[in-house]
Amino acid sequence: MNVEYMGLKEISGPLVVIDGVKDASYEEMVEITVGRNKRLGRIIEIYGEMCVVQVFEGTRGISLENTRSRLLGKPLKMPLSMELLGRVLDGIGRPVDGLGEIFPEKSRDINGEPLNPVMREYPRNFIQTGISSIDGLITLIRGQKLPVFSGSGLPHNQLAVQIVRQAKITDAGNENFAVVFAAMGVKHDVAEYFRQSFQKSGVLDRVVMFRNLANDPVVERIVTPRCALTVAEYLAYDKGMHVLVILTDMTAYAEALREISSSKGEIPSRKGYPGYLYSDLASIYERAGMVKGCKGSITQIPILTMPNDDITHPIPDLTGYITEGQIVLDKNFALKGIYPPINVLPSLSRLMKDGIGEGYTREDHPHVANQLFASYAKVQEVRALASVIGEEELSPVDKLYMNFGREFENRFIAQDFRENRSIEDTLDLGWELLRLLPKEELDRLSPDIIDKYYTVPESKKGDF
């Protein structure tokens, strides 16, 4: 049906209202022609013959009279094809790299459908990232959603690149692995940094890149992660690939959501974000996972910058409730020159308990991890005490803790951007650090584990 509607009833921020529309359906796409240029929009509310449309390219230059709108009869769909690998697309999935059209094998509604929980496969396969703090203490599992909580000025981008480069996901054979990268509201040089890094590590032709840059329309940002995940689902469940999805920056996404919500005149909840922020974020994050009967998997690493480094801000807070853990970067570590500046205490991987230990990594892994956490938590107490009474006044055991804390940060957490440690190295290093403390302090270890690993074998004594 090619009915065109002339003019608009109202324009407010990124939203326009079209009146007198017949046969519109909810979330249907609309093409709006302004002079010679065509813009895309989506119906987000219908009331009788009035439709509220969010315009992806923004409403600049639109007046009540200079537009013609046409309903496209379908919701926003993402064209899908293996040719997408190696391509760069804009925020709503149109190629922007000048390499020509993509001929889709099929296309799918970008909203996807909820995965049936009974068809999920519980994720258990360990992904070695070669970063001690992650592998040892916040283990990443294939099919997990593990966000990076960062702040402005912290090296979250390097960390993401290092994970992509070193993740043993690549060892499954190059045929079987892909990266879907979605940039939302990031600066051009950040997007370019990622592209160059992918190129340097030779994976660029396995990457699908979505780019919604900081000066691109805000509304586009709402659909960017959904387009990206639709591609990821296609690669994982139709083509059996292991897909790593990087979404950056989720804060920009949530802010876009707030902007649209407020132009719609919705009632805000905390900090002005809409009441459905949780459900909306969940509809993105829950698209990670593994399913029964499919070889492929979707592992998500969303990156978000915590406004004012506040972990209780609604965006990191709601994210933490949905994702399976979090990697928290800390400014204080960065100031001390520690890379990666991961603060392990508030960090967590919920899935690691089932993907480590005997048969997965090494039998002592859960014990070492538990003890390192507990001992490092104790270091914080001792430090607080030392800042009051001075390090000199501490008891001998507490002094050992101070030393353990320093060594742990400088040797276990800190590592070079190029350094790729195996899980065995990481665990051995963990034991080496635990040996700095007397046996009685290791209350999370069972006696047999202590006997087996804590005591230094005679033959190795010379090494320390």
Added chain:
Amino acid sequence: MENSSHGTIYGINGPVIKVRGNHAFQMYEMVLVGHDRLIGEVIRVFETETIVQVYENTTGLKPGEPVISTGKPLTVKLGPGIIGNVFDGIERPLERIAEKTGIFIKRGSIMDNLDRNKLWHVRMLARPGDYVNQGEFIAEVKETESVIHKIMVPPGIKGEVIEAVGDGEYNIDQTIVKVRDGKTIHNLSLVQEWPVREPRPYYHRLPLNIPLITGQRIIDTLFPMAKGGAAAIPGGFGTGKTLTQHQLAKWANADIIVYVGCGERGNEITEVLEDFPKLVDPRTGRPLMERTVLIGNTSNMPVAAREASIYTGITLAEYYRDMGYDVAIMADSTSRWAEALREISGRLEEMPAEEGFPAYLPSRLSEFYERAGRVENFNKTEGSVSIIGAVSPQGGDFSEPVTQNTKRFVRCFWALDKALAYTRHYPAINWTNSYSEYSQELSEWYSVNAHPEFMDKKAKISRILQEEEKLLDIVKLIGSDILPDEQKLVLETARAIRQGFLQQNAYHEQDTYVPIKKQYLMMDSILRFYEKAVKLVSIGVPVSVIRKSGAFEELIRIKYNIPNDDFSAFEDLNGRLEKILEEIEAEYKK
């Protein structure tokens, strides 16, 4: 009349649609929306418009599509086939949806809630000529190896049995009993229907004086929960709410567990589905799944169904309570449910109260928690529904509206603590912020069934922990070296209590569930040792000497070293510890 039961869609905004052309819709009536017949519920009625919340994704709906009235409220089907199943928020079986639509849940997949083809072996209890009342058992079905499903006369029906089939195989639709009440004849089958928002009736309430034993030390000993009570587990993300809920679902001594995954992660449902069939119920020796029913409305499933899932869960729980079972319902998490209320309320443009939540949040919460209780049923059996609701406060801040309002309606509050979780102290239940108002009512049970001195010992343990709390404030300022030895001993003992008693390892074969008797003996050993050590310190023995003896470490490792089924080791341990102290004393006196 045909026309009056139809309306047409006029407006659409997310899960909320506006309907015109019919004002005969009833409040909370179930309706079928659009050509795909999506399930919806009437939530507001105006003169010209009716507002409906839709339990499925509304993409693609158009104004002008029909909305069909069903004339009845949102109901669930109650009958054999519930246990061991996984349902979505409005009791649709997820496994059968998967058979039909694959890995994704497609919308408009209306199907039967319970399997209608399956034949159940029915043993009849009612005979022709019997006079039956509401709630009375008319037949029995072995639903799983662990659960006998009693078929009851639905509420509101009574009369004389005029026809009853013999024992045999029947499906859920077949009439097994005909009851005549005056002139009406009721055909009763294995199933009945019940509106989810209405509590099922019972004869009268009973006092809450039996504990729900969970095998978790900090809960059973310090903050016990009563059968028929209501408890809340609030905690920020990563503090172990779900892990605690899973532990309770596994080990609580209820007959039936209803686990509602309300707006949480899909993988958590998957985990339960993988774990529970493998775990064995210590009381029946059968897989835990045979007493469990799961309701999974994960965070990416439609928000309106999330709101309904809590009610679906509690209705199933009440149904099994009516058969005389002790039922525990875990709701993870009630905050997501409250947020679903907020989301719908926002779309209705209602005037918000605190933080955007609707003003009726407290009344909805109280209605829900009030459905907990231990009751005598019409059929003279006793049953209970215990509610354990997780709360996910934003930013881990307990002053937010959902936590605060929940606190008013529950009497057991297990506050999870971020600081404890950071040190991997699980369960991260904070012993200073948590409380249980049931302790008093349960003390008699503990004296009779656990040990006469149980409550005494518990009070002593609490006192030591409280004292530690005070001392730690001082230690933070000046270090522990300055403290006198009696106080150092308190600190050491409190450490042993925290690490050896309060901390419990859910992944350790023995420690994951600890019988109440062992909990008592553990307290006993710790306190015996403490009291003797106090004496030593009073004659001048330094705490560092006692510490070096390794006795505290032994106390901490009781949980691993002494098995759950052999308590004779406690005597050895107490003797050994006593000997250590005696030796120290002798050494010192020399």
